[in-house]
Each structure stands twice: as C-alpha cells, then as structure tokens.
Amino acid sequence: MIEVVGISKRFGKTQVLTDINAVFEKGKVNQIIGKSGSGKSVLCKCIVGLFVPEEGKVLYDGRSFHELEKEQKRELRQEIGMLFQSSALFDSLTVMENVLFPLRMFATMPESEMHDRAELCLKRVDIVDKGHLFPSEISGGMQKRVGIARAIAMNPKYLFVDEPNSGLDPQTSIVIDSLISELTAEYETTTIMITHDMNSVMEGGDNILFIHEGRAWWKGTRDEMLESDNKELNDFIFASGLMRKVKAASGH
Amino acid sequence: MNVLFHIGHYFQLLGEVFSKPERFSIYWKRTVEEMDLLGVKSLGIVALLSVFMGAVITIQTKSNIDSPLIQSWVVGFAARQSSILEFSPTIISLILAGKVGSNIAAEIGSMRVKEQIDALDIMGVNSAGYLILPKIVASILMNPFLVIISMFLSIFGGWMAGIGTGIISSDDYLQGIQTSFNPYHVTYALIKTVVFAIIITTVSAYQGYYTQGGTREVGISSTQAVVYSNVVILIANYALTQLLLI
Numbered sequence: 001m002i003e004v005v006g007i008s009k010r011f012g013k014t015q016v017l018t019d020i021n022a023v024f025e026k027g028k029v030n031q032i033i034g035k036s037g038s039g040k041s042v043l044c045k046c047i048v049g050l051f052v053p054e055e056g057k058v059l060y061d062g063r064s065f066h067e068l069e070k071e072q073k074r075e076l077r078q079e080i081g082m083l084f085q086s087s088a089l090f091d092s093l094t095v096m097e098n099v100l101f102p103l104r105m106f107a108t109m110p111e112s113e114m115h116d117r118a119e120l121c122l123k124r125v126d127i128v129d130k131g132h133l134f135p136s137e138i139s140g141g142m143q144k145r146v147g148i149a150r151a152i153a154m155n156p157k158y159l160f161v162d163e164p165n166s167g168l169d170p171q172t173s174i175v176i177d178s179l180i181s182e183l184t185a186e187y188e189t190t191t192i193m194i195t196h197d198m199n200s201v202m203e204g205g206d207n208i209l210f211i212h213e214g215r216a217w218w219k220g221t222r223d224e225m226l227e228s229d230n231k232e233l234n235d236f237i238f239a240s241g242l243m244r245k246v247k248a249a250s251g252h
Numbered sequence: 253m254n255v256l257f258h259i260g261h262y263f264q265l266l267g268e269v270f271s272k273p274e275r276f277s278i279y280w281k282r283t284v285e286e287m288d289l290l291g292v293k294s295l296g297i298v299a300l301l302s303v304f305m306g307a308v309i310t311i312q313t314k315s316n317i318d319s320p321l322i323q324s325w326v327v328g329f330a331a332r333q334s335s336i337l338e339f340s341p342t343i344i345s346l347i348l349a350g351k352v353g354s355n356i357a358a359e360i361g362s363m364r365v366k367e368q369i370d371a372l373d374i375m376g377v378n379s380a381g382y383l384i385l386p387k388i389v390a391s392i393l394m395n396p397f398l399v400i401i402s403m404f405l406s407i408f409g410g411w412m413a414g415i416g417t418g419i420i421s422s423d424d425y426l427q428g429i430q431t432s433f434n435p436y437h438v439t440y441a442l443i444k445t446v447v448f449a450i451i452i453t454t455v456s457a458y459q460g461y462y463t464q465g466g467t468r469e470v471g472i473s474s475t476q477a478v479v480y481s482n483v484v485i486l487i488a489n490y491a492l493t494q495l496l497l498i
Contacts, residue, residue: 048374049373049374050370074376074378075376078375078376082374084370086366086367088370088371090368091368101375104278105274105376106376160374
C-alpha cells in the first residue's frame with residue numbers, strides 16, 4: 001500500500017500540487033486521472049521520488065520515502081517497477097538486455113537464472129521471440145510490453161505506469177491495459193496508473209483519483225465515478241461523445 | 253551567481269559520480285566499451301592531425317629561422333618541443349573536447365530527455381555513477397595513449413615533411429629531436445592530458461546530465477559542452493604550466 005499525506009509541490013512561484021491525500025491499495029489498479037497540466041505526472045514523480053515535495057509524505061507500507069537515507073531509498077527503489085510514457089528503454093541494449101538490466105544490477109542469482117527470469121518476463125508479455133532486437137526495431141506497442149517486462153523483472157511490490165496508451169491504437173491499448181490488470185492481480189502489486197484515457201479507466205481502473213488544478217478533487221471506484229455529480233469530474237469524463245453514450249446506455 | 257550555482261551543482265554531481273558502484277563488473281564492462289568508443293575510435297583523427305601538424309610545425313620553423321647563425325638541427329628540436337609540450341597534450345585535448353565532449357553531452361542529454369535517466373534512478377541505480385564514471389576512467393586510461401601516439405606521429409610528420417621538401421636532412425632532424433631531451437617534459441604533458449581528460453568528460457557529462465527539454469536542448473548542451481570544456485582546458489593549461497614548469 002502507498003499512502004500520500006498532504007503532498008504539496010511548486011515550481012518557482014507556480015503551485016502545482018496542493019495538499020494531496022490519497023491511499024493506493026495493494027493488488028489493485030489505482031488510477032490517477034485528470035486533464036493535461038492538472039499535476040498528475042508531477043504527483044507521480046513526487047511519489048517515486050524524482051521530485052521532492054515541499055510538504056507532505058509518501059509512505060510505502062509505512063516507510064516515509066523522503067525521510068529515508070540514500071541507501072535505504074535505493075533499496076526501496078528496487079521494489080519499484082515503472083513503465084514510462086516513452087517506454088524509456090535503453091537504445092544501446094537489445095530487448096533481452098533491457099529486461100536483464102535490473103537483474104544484472106541487483107539480483108544475486110547466477111547469469112543463467114537471470115536469463116530464465118528475463119525470458120519468463122518476456123514470455124509473460126508475449127514478446128519472447130523479439131529478445132535479440134533493439135528497441136528501435138520494434139513497434140511502440142511492443143516497446144510498451146518490453147517496458148512492462150523490465151518493470152516486473154525484479155518482482156516489484158509497487159508498479160507505476162505513466163500514460164501506458166499514449167501513441168497506441170485502441171486495440172493495442174486494450175491489450176496493454178489488460179496486461180497491467182493481470183500482472184497487478186498476479187504479483188499483488190500496488191499499481192498506480194497515470195492516464196487521461198477514459199478507455200483505460202473503463203477497462204482497468206479499480207480505484208480512481210481525479211486531480212483538478214493540482215488538488216485531489218474526487219476519489220472513488222469506477223462505478224461511483226459514473227454516478228458522481230461532481231461537475232469538474234463529469235466535465236472531464238464525459239467530454240467525449242462515446243462516454244456520454246455509455247452514460248446514457250447505463251441509465252445513470 | 254549563476255556561475256557559482258553551476259560550479260556547486262557540478263561538484264555535487266561529481267560527488268554522486270564517485271560514490272560506490274552497485275556492481276564493479278558492470279562498471280568495468282562499460283569502461284571497456286567507453287575505452288573503445290572514446291579512445292580507440294578517436295585514434296584516426298588524432299593520427300591525421302598529428303602527422304599534418306608536425307609537418308606544418310617543421311616547415312614553419314624552418315621558414316622562420318632560416319639564418320646561417322642557427323644550426324639546421326634546431327628545426328627538429330623545435331618540432332619535438334612544440335609537439336611534446338603543447339601540441340599533443342593541449343591541441344589534441346581541445347580536438348577531443350570537440351569530438352568526445354559533444355558525443356558525451358549528446359548521449360547523456362538524449363537519455364535525459366527520453367526519461368532513460370529517470371528509469372535508472374527509479375530502479376535504484378546511481379545514474380550519475382553508472383553513466384559518467386566509466387567515461388572518466390576510460391578517458392583517463394586512453395587519452396595518455398592517444399597523446400603519446402600523437403607525440404610520435406607529430407615528430408614523424410615533421411621528419412617526413414622535412415625530408416620530403418628537402419628543407420632539412422634526416423641526420424639534422426634526428427639530431428635535433430635528440431638534443432637536450434628532458435623526460436620530465438613528457439611527464440608534464442601526461443599530467444596535463446589526464447587533467448584535461450577529466451575536464452572533458454565531467455564538464456560534458458554535466459551539460460548532458462542536466463539537459464531539460466527536447467532535441468533542441470540536447471543540441472545546445474552538446475555545443476555548451478564543447479565551449480565550456482575548451483575554456484576550462486585553456487585555463488587549466490595555463491595554471492598547470494605555471495605550476496609544473498616554472
């Protein structure tokens with residue numbers, strides 16, 4: 001479980017996040033949604049420790065991340081897997097080497113076992129035959145799969161997914177969303193997904209946190225979201241014609 | 253104020269770079285790769301420049317001291333001294349700042365804008381150490397070799413030009429390059445080379461590591477890496493010369 005307590009963050013004079021409080025449950029896909037520029041990516045970067053918030057705490061199963069010593073932070077980070085919006089695969093390494101990277105860096109098992117583990121991860125995301133290729137030689141959807149395989153290589157307790165569907169076609173998006181939901185259940189990870197894609201929310205969101213103007217504007221489940229009368233939330237989720245039809249069809 | 257900020261930030265980054273590596277074997281493997289990329293792959297340009305610069309030094313020296321009062325072997329002596337003391341360690345380092353420095357800044361800068369450095373940090377890898385330390389070690393190990401090769405080739409280029417144009421006999425040139433040889437001058441040149449290697453890699457890596465934005469900013473970082481490395485090399489060259497030769 002990850003708990004965010006009173007997080008505030010500003011850049012210069014611009015206040016980006018104000019007093020965010022949230023709990024992200026274990027074994028569930030916890031989604032942070034909001035418009036572009038609402039502060040959801042900044043919140044994610046505060047949670048993973050890439051940004052230091054001016055106020056507040058991030059608790060990883062009770063461990064306050066920003067209060068940990070440098071070494072303790074590094075150890076905790078080995079429990080984190082992250083899929084980046086751009087996949088962030090290392091260009092100079094093959095697909096297999098990308099997945100092997102965290103294992104070679106931190107795992108204490110023999111090289112042959114590392115290979116077995118990496119193959120298992122690639123198999124899990126259904127891309128095992130592409131291990132010898134470089135990231136530039138595979139499609140965007142495949143890069144996302146490799147990113148997921150690398151993120152789960154160390155058997156993480158916490159999985160972060162930043163805009164997993166950006167730049168992907170609807171079919172591939174559904175595959176990636178399903179994969180994230182399956183892996184969350186399989187590995188019992190605390191998964192935090194940043195998205196503004198309503199298809200993703202409808203496909204795999206268990207708990208939803210809506211960020212608006214840097215504040216935690218609304219929290220709840222997917223069904224509660226559809227029934228909510230929160231104006232800003234409704235403006236966001238029913239911005240597309242498709243979602244308005246979904247609402248009309250469901251009779252809410 | 254801005255300069256002080258960057259100096260402080262630079263030394264902070266160096267603190268990260270020189271912290272304990274996660275896996276020595278991985279760092280060593282990367283160091284060997286960097287030795288090839290930054291050192292071996294620079295051999296061609298270093299060799300070409302050295303031969304031609306040695307040739308030009310010889311011809312210019314001869315044309316400027318063409319007096320019956322000055323013995324012919326002085327041309328060889330001047331070519332050797334110019335090559336060992338200044339041309340090979342300093343000019344080659346300035347050239348390497350252009351070639352290697354821009355490469356380092358562009359590589360690390362691209363990794364920054366493509367979130368690959370964030371990915372390393374989130375995995376718990378010391379990104380500064382992993383990316384920069386192997387480059388520093390590789391340059392410290394390879395640049396002295398490049399400079400020694402440059403010294404030989406520059407002197408050889410001078411000999412070829414001297415013989416080829418007939419402005420000096422082989423015997424006179426060889427006498428010149430052996431006259432009043434002080435081995436300390438080679439030591440001085442190698443000390444400079446190592447310091448310049450550290451400057452090139454760290455200044456360029458600093459520019460790349462803190463790149464913000466997109467491809468345009470990567471280009472800017474790359475240019476700044478070359479400019480700042482050159483400026484710092486020139487200042488260090490003056491300081492080291494005063495410290496080591498006077």
